[in-house]
Amino acid sequence: MNIGDKVRLVHGREEGVIYAFLPGNIVEIEIEDGFRIPVLRNEIVTISPVESQRLVKSSDSKKIGVQSDVIASRPAAFAEKGIYMAFVSVNDRALTLHLINNSDWTLPFTAIAIQENVSTGLAAGVLLPRTSQKLTELQMKDFEAWPVFEFKMLYFRDGNYTLPQALAKRIKCRAQSFYKNKGKAPVLNKEAFVYQLDEESLKKEEIVVSENLSNDLKMSMMGGGDKQAIVVEKPQQVVDLHIEKLTAKNSGLSNDAILKIQLAAFESNLELAIANGMEEITFIHGTGSGVLRSELHRRLGKNQHVEYYKDAQKEKFGYGATLVKIK
Template identity: 50%
Template sequence: MNIGDKVRLVHSKEEGIITRFLQNDVVEIEIEEGFRLPVLKRELAVVSSVEGQFFRGQKGSQPAEKSAESRPSGIRAEKGIFMAFIPLNDREIALHLVNNTDWDLPYALTQPSERHQRGLSGGVLKAKSSVKVQDLLIKDFDDWGTFVFNCLYYTVGFSPERAPLNKRVKFRANTFFKNKRKAPLLDKDAYLYQLDADEKIEQPVNAQTLKEKMFEKNEPEPAVPPKVERPAAVIDLHIEKLTRDFLTLNNAQMIDIQLKTFEQQLEKAIASGMDEITFIHGVGNGVLRTEIHRRLGKHKNVQFYQDAQKEKFGYGATKVKIK
């Protein structure tokens, strides 16, 4: 049984759709009247599509059930969006996106870096369908990085308004490899992660409740001074030390990153009570050194600055004495 499956109660005539799995082998189903009932799994039987077609053919008077694509307002399975990692062998694992809902999902799956994002997959993931994204090496698990999934909910015709789903995921080995089970639709063992598990469907705002909240007295919390991280005594501003994407940057972008790092580390040094800090900026064409000296000359918390460690860096480093 999977979320979205149509089931029948064994000892009664009610039919419904599985919406959630609860504890102790209890399943929540939504019957046609819109009510949701907790039922023991052993009290349910899955209604197969073949069975439905057979009995409709015998009666001859009922029209065939429409597919998920053509059903304008039959949203029954609200949740069931998964990232499924299916092992291919002892070295590789395949990433699939699974949509086990009745919604069509215009979506994008990306991986962000410091200044860019890498697109992995995008398009429209149809209701009750899946798509393979890519193969991953298990040995590179720690380097997989962060996955960002964004989607809208769409169906033809009228449907309840639904907020977009935005999910940011970074997997940890101690939990990732413990969550292995059958992937919906794919029917294969997979390390499964449900993207919409914690999503809350917004409810209409009650006017009286809102009014009461507006007049509640909120006790001010005591202010806690932020703890400032003490920087290293020597800060290397060479661009390859600051970003892995330096090969994609032009000169102006590099200078911008270097100056922002310089200012951030200088302010941290001042806030944390350091007496001095040294910045390695290199010689180059002198643009970075000149701009750093210009800003130091106007800073109210700088006592003086001078070229540092000339025997090691030449004129490629500046020591700053803080007031």
């Protein structure tokens, strides 16, 4: 036996290392917890190197045990689909069009706008996985004249894979169904009107006749409204609110009834003008007692979509008309 040898007690469980040899055939042993104990030499036996190697408690043994209980997470499945076009509202009059790649493919692409057989390039390049690209900005008031949007894409990824067929889509937006596509755009994480280009139910060429912009489209852009398609007609640039211009059945009507009809026509035409993106509209209210003019001005002053209003063309209408400038 030598100092530093690993030993075990013959009549006990303790193990330790020989620290010193003392008189009287006594051996001082330092056990695992750091204490030193005197033991008769014949009460200990040495532990062979091979046995010591086998019995030594690994400092990582607990970690290994814990790790054996951990379920390794599987890598996420490769996203085969997730290509979108999205119209994001800038304000109540304009939208931006984006191409979104929410798949794991790398997409070489071209995007063009087709109008009256004339093609206009919007963008071309490579759209990386989980990215988007802004293509253009559009005005709500021009909805009926929006072009057909055409997209062509190839698929690419590193390694071995089954190559899908190239994607080619043409989309013509319809007002009647446009608002139904409202939702959160992937990648952008914004509220938008979204079309999935690689959806199987979407025809390769969705060329349809454009309809008038619905009031629900306008309200949906602002975050509300019923989902019923209502055709919004564009009002005249100048609206005459004289009662004989609004209804043929005006004889015998009280002043209150006439005012009610006139205000209803005013509100309706103003909303139509806002929904169609008109820059201005003029209301002829006459001079008279000034009640209609005062009420129109009061309501215009509270309307958030009105930039300003003023007397319109005094040389033509005198003080009997109001020009409304829409934001």
